[in-house]
Amino acid sequence: MAIRLPEYGQIAYDRVADAYDDLWSRHVVGPNARLTRGLALRHGERVADLACGTGLYTLEMARLVTPGEVVGVDYSEGMLATARERAEQEGLSLSLVHARAEEFIAKAPARSLDAVSLRFALAYLDWRDVLPRIGRTLRPGGRAGVLTSLTSSIPQLAELYRRFRKSPEPAWKLFQHTHRSLGETWRLYRKLRESYGEPRFITVPDDVAQVAARLGQGGLATRETWTETIRLWFDSGDEVVAWMVDSGYVTHDSLEHVEPVTMRFLKRLFAEGMESFRQPRGIPLDLVVGGVIAGRD
Ligand SMILES: C[S@@+](CC[C@H](N)C(=O)[O-])C[C@H]1O[C@@H](n2cnc3c(N)ncnc32)[C@H](O)[C@@H]1O
Incomplete structure (x- = not known):
């Protein structure tokens, strides 16, 4: 599932990797914690974190499913390197895959996962096509969690x-x-x-209903939706x-x-x-x- 030519977004995220958690992740601790809670992970489960980035929230899920497996998928080597380092430092095991999330989900065997998480990456992939494909990969009782910026953001x-x-x-x-x-x-x-x-070149969903509807096309019933505003201040x-x-x-x-x-x-x-x-x-x-x-x- 190798990546072909590096793309602009991939190169951009390779550059962002070192500063990412300080500039972004710490502002969205609340919604990430809520998503992880909502996924109701259990020990022994198998989870995919699509576009896992630096792995901060991937590792939180790994703690909850241990001795299960969390597979982190990302197309940026830079982001994956940070995730790998973080996992080693914390002595936790992560399976990291360098791939496009779209390809990973399309090729994942049917009913092979207990949960799929996809956080803050809908701007970079064709979410109208990808979200309906998640349901097929989930076992009965499986859950999907999506966190995203909406078009009304900023x-x-x-x-x-x-x-x-x-x-x-x-x-x-x-x-x-x-x-x-x-x-x-x-x-x-x-x-x-x-x-x-x-x-209009920003392609994230307008609201959570659009996300829920696309997941629904893959046979998933909505359990919880929410929208929240986080205000950042700059000098x-x-x-x-x-x-x-x-x-x-x-x-x-x-x-x-x-x-x-x-x-x-x-x-x-x-x-x-x-x-x-x-x-x-x-x-x-x-x-x-x-x-x-x-x-x-
Ligand atoms: C805003 S970051 C989110 C990272 C992580 N999910 C989080 O919430 O901290 C977006 C991530 O998506 C990755 N990404 C973007 N498009 C992707 C794609 N099509 N396949 C795999 N990874 C992708 C980028 O490399 C980057 O790590």
Whole structure:
């Protein structure tokens, strides 16, 4: 189940691996704990954690099923290396598989797993296709748990998209930033607007009902759903943008072909825009997270 050519997202997560837990995982301890509780894992069970990342929550599940097995699947070698190291340090056994989650789930034998967990990876795979396939892999009584950002997550970012779309300001700033001719700037600006003018390139679900419905297509009945908002605070717009990039939050294949000079421009533009949300405590960012637990009878 080897990975073919490295993809943009894979390379991006290789880079993110070292800082990931500090920048992301610690903010989502609550929803992860709730998902793990909802999975009601038992000793001796076999679990797959799709897109397991650095393995923080994979290992929590490994503790609960020991002497069972947790298989962590991820396409980033960097993230898997961190998971491997963490498992060794904690003296816990994890089976780690370098593969695309889609391929792993498509090839897993029917009824071979007691639980499947998929946390914060729906932006990177075709979830409308993958979620219905999970049911087939579960034994009777098996459970699936999905945790995801929703499209309403970070409304501050969506608000900036809307604002920039209506205003001539970004085109003018791009002209000043790139020192290119007016014609070339306009072409670049139009290309950027086509790709990022609406946050439609973000493909996460709108709500937990969409996740539950897709799991349902695979024969799984919804047991629990919830949505929660987690507010993060930053000291500056620059910090917000650095966090969005370094935590992996804005990882997306479409960014692969953005030239460095344009990327610097986008970072500047959004960092300045974020300042407009400043409150006495700093700049807020609201993560909107949805969780779903479903099961096979
Ligand atoms: C935001 S992180 C989530 C990691 C972990 N599940 C967590 O919640 O801490 C996304 C992870 O998905 C992995 N990933 C993205 N697309 C994938 C795919 N198609 N197959 C396997 N792993 C994937 C990335 O390498 C990264 O480790």
